[in-house]
């Protein structure tokens with residue numbers, strides 16, 4: 001069975017690069033009827049914080065990337081000990097007592113000779129290996145080429161000369177990333193490792209560990225990094241935010257997942273994917289070989305497309321976080337009708353919340369420019385006429401209202417905009433908003449006429 005994992009270190013919030021890795025792992029597991037495991041790599045006790053871990057879990061949940069199982073490296077020390085002891089017993093790892101001073105001196109000499117600094121194997125063959133003397137544990141690096149296959153990068157070859165007897169356990173007893181990562185992948189039965197290609201050198205070391213432990217390699221897919229618009233690796237400098245900040249911006253989780261998926265994966269030129277489509281089409285063969293550039297405008301566009309696809313009821317569930325108390329007092333049914341009039345136009349939930357607020361809260365001021373442009377040019381009489389006609393309508397359907405407007409336009413020889421804009425300003429305070437008839441129907445007769453009268457009074461008798 002396919003098993004993937006996402007292995008964040010809780011040393012910071014979940015950023016979109018990490019999110020993309022999680023998405024690929026999640027989709028690959030789902031696409032293959034497999035399992036997606038979450039592993040919290042919290043061995044760095046100083047830098048790991050509970051606050052970050054909670055935020056990572058919340059981000060993943062919000063995005064809909066539910067995991068089948070979760071484990072914490074900080075609770076697995078005994079397992080790492082067991083594997084390490086086995087390697088030592090088999091002569092594949094050894095304790096190293098070299099002091100900092102010796103290692104620094106060694107480095108200096110190697111640099112003077114023009115060599116890359118590397119450990120010289122000094123403690124490889126000691127007569128005694130006391131346990132009570134401070135030491136690290138190192139791998140006895142085999143003098144063999146390191147080869148592995150990667151879905152994105154093809155066959156990769158590293159020379160053992162690029163590495164040295166690397167440390168797997170520090171002198172304080174904590175284990176190094178490369179070691180715990182491999183042990184956990186073995187123990188959990190991870191079949192596919194999908195992560196950023198900044199890990200390729202780590203992978204070479206990890207391949208050595210798999211060989212020494214006599215275990216089968218997982219399949220690898222190292223995905224190219226995400227770049228900012230200036231083609232440098234994406235960072236906060238480019239405005240890249242943590243996942244939860246995108247939630248605050250009013251992005252739908254499915255849209256963020258869709259956009260991040262496309263940053264590194266293509267299915268023809270398809271841009272918009274539902275969850276079902278993402279799972280159906282995802283495959284490692286379709287991962288892009290070159291880096292993609294993050295573009296916030298495109299993310300907003302993808303979001304606006306998803307805003308049109310989600311049911312108004314589901315939009316409401318998300319929108320509640322953005323609606324103020326006054327709006328939340330209204331019934332879900334009313335809010336859903338309001339949402340329907342603007343859902344296909346708003347680009348984000350923040351915009352939508354702002355644009356439907358008038359359904360719940362009467363405007364307290366009118367857009368100055370709109371008043372000048374649409375109410376100060378001899379439309380008083382037609383507007384008063386329109387008002388009277390509307391008083392006689394029952395507002396139950398858009399067609400009847402359209403007839404009232406058509407009649408007024410004809411009578412006064414006016415274009416629709418001359419009538420619609422003043423009414424729009426009356427209802428919303430603004431010149432941009434939902435279609436005039438649907439807005440009148442949702443807002444209802446009493447409220448609409450009250451607002452219309454108020455505007456006429458303010459402008460013409462005020």
Ligand code: GLU
Pocket residue numbers: 006007008009041181194195199
């Ligand atoms: N904790 C590592 C990281 O956050 C995991 C890398 C991996 O997926 O193996 O980069």
